[in-house]
Amino acid sequence: MGRIAQQRPAATPASAGQVARRGAILRAAAELGAEAEFDRVQMADLATRAGVALGTLYRYFPTKTEVFATLFQEQIATFVADRWQPPEGDGAVERVGRNLAALNATLLRSPRLCSAMLRATAAAYMSQPPPEQLWLESESALTQAILDTLGIEQPGPDDHSAALLLIYSWWGVLTSSLSRRMSPERAEHELCRAASLILADHIH
Amino acid sequence: MGRIAQQRPAATPASAGQVARRGAILRAAAELGAEAEFDRVQMADLATRAGVALGTLYRYFPTKTEVFATLFQEQIATFVADRWQPPEGDGAVERVGRNLAALNATLLRSPRLCSAMLRATAAAYMSQPPPEQLWLESESALTQAILDTLGIEQPGPDDHSAALLLIYSWWGVLTSSLSRRMSPERAEHELCRAASLILADHIH
Numbered sequence: 025m026g027r028i029a030q031q032r033p034a035a036t037p038a039s040a041g042q043v044a045r046r047g048a049i050l051r052a053a054a055e056l057g058a059e060a061e062f063d064r065v066q067m068a069d070l071a072t073r074a075g076v077a078l079g080t081l082y083r084y085f086p087t088k089t090e091v092f093a094t095l096f097q098e099q100i101a102t103f104v105a106d107r108w109q110p111p112e113g114d115g116a117v118e119r120v121g122r123n124l125a126a127l128n129a130t131l132l133r134s135p136r137l138c139s140a141m142l143r144a145t146a147a148a149y150m151s152q153p154p155p156e157q158l159w160l161e162s163e164s165a166l167t168q169a170i171l172d173t174l175g176i177e178q179p180g181p182d183d184h185s186a187a188l189l190l191i192y193s194w195w196g197v198l199t200s201s202l203s204r205r206m207s208p209e210r211a212e213h214e215l216c217r218a219a220s221l222i223l224a225d226h227i228h
Numbered sequence: 229m230g231r232i233a234q235q236r237p238a239a240t241p242a243s244a245g246q247v248a249r250r251g252a253i254l255r256a257a258a259e260l261g262a263e264a265e266f267d268r269v270q271m272a273d274l275a276t277r278a279g280v281a282l283g284t285l286y287r288y289f290p291t292k293t294e295v296f297a298t299l300f301q302e303q304i305a306t307f308v309a310d311r312w313q314p315p316e317g318d319g320a321v322e323r324v325g326r327n328l329a330a331l332n333a334t335l336l337r338s339p340r341l342c343s344a345m346l347r348a349t350a351a352a353y354m355s356q357p358p359p360e361q362l363w364l365e366s367e368s369a370l371t372q373a374i375l376d377t378l379g380i381e382q383p384g385p386d387d388h389s390a391a392l393l394l395i396y397s398w399w400g401v402l403t404s405s406l407s408r409r410m411s412p413e414r415a416e417h418e419l420c421r422a423a424s425l426i427l428a429d430h431i432h
Contacts, residue, residue: 143354146347146350149407149409151407185418186425189422192400193396195400196392196399196400197396199350199353203353214389214392221393221425222422222425
């Protein structure tokens with residue numbers, strides 16, 4: 025599929041039917057990724073579970089990696105939209121840390137799926153050339169949520185860079201939590217600490 | 229090999245012959261990982277290149293993941309021993325950032341091998357239970373080098389935690405550099421910035 029993937033980038037859904045098919049594919053991926061190890065998930069099974077033709081699946085997502093990397097983005101965006109909390113008495117920086125810890129707890133409810141999404145995202149992030157539309161640091165939901173929580177409406181390069189460093193720390197803590205090297209309590213402590221160290225100069 | 233891997237943990241080399249065989253395996257992995265994508269490297273080819281029997285290879289490293297994760301540790305340890313610079317006029321924190329940037333430049337000389345080692349390390353780090361002897365945060369060469377450069381002789385939990393957060397940032401910058409999302413100049417800037425933010429309170 026390498027050649028097809030190069031010639032035809034992943035389709036951006038436009039019509040209601042396209043949005044529905046893309047949603048069905050991502051929901052099927054969330055189910056299959058929770059049931060079986062990433063290496064054992066097959067594109068054919070994914071198409072069957074989603075109720076779409078295999079050719080349709082490949083038109084939306086040229087590789088399994090892109091399916092699971094996109095699902096990771098979507099799950100983060102959904103968390104940010106539905107559950108990310110604005111600052112209250114605890115201050116903006118502490119709230120960023122607590123929100124990141126809550127995001128990790130949500131993702132870790134299915135460790136197998138979380139591992140699949142992390143592996144796919146890392147592979148997509150390392151690939152050359154990187155897939156379009158994946159993990160655009162300046163536009164990702166997580167970066168935006170961090171900057172919003174800090175009250176930064178017109179971020180400069182230093183603000184984006186700080187948010188990016190914090191996201192790297194978050195990624196490391198999530199990976200460590202997945203192998204149970206890090207307890208949920210320590211993960212929250214580390215994330216609040218990372219936020220306070222990295223974001224200290226970025227409250228507007 | 230899963231069952232064998234569980235029953236028999238990777239052998240720790242003791243005799244001179246064992247050290248030589250382990251070294252030959254890791255050198256062969258460095259060559260093969262630079263020549264072919266990680267997915268195409270086979271344990272049988274690795275044994276042939278190293279001049280050891282396949283059973284010997286499996287006795288030292290039960291999986292390909294452990295070979296390349298160990299190689300990553302070794303390459304970092306070699307850099308730390310041979311090329312990590314102590315602080316001079318630029319100050320300890322800045323020197324940590326510059327050393328991390330130099331480490332990345334060294335690892336990125338072979339992007340394919342670097343990608344293989346990153347993938348293997350991430351997979352080893354996420355696996356349950358995590359392999360013994362891999363990436364022991366408190367004992368890794370990189371953590372020790374960071375703490376030494378800061379002049380911290382008896383690190384407390386907060387010192388270890390700061391070093392760990394900086395290593396997460398370093399990992400993220402290395403991954404971004406691999407896909408050429410981040411230029412070498414920006415990588416060095418981000419690493420010096422990460423060091424100054426995260427280590428600010430940790431100079432003894």
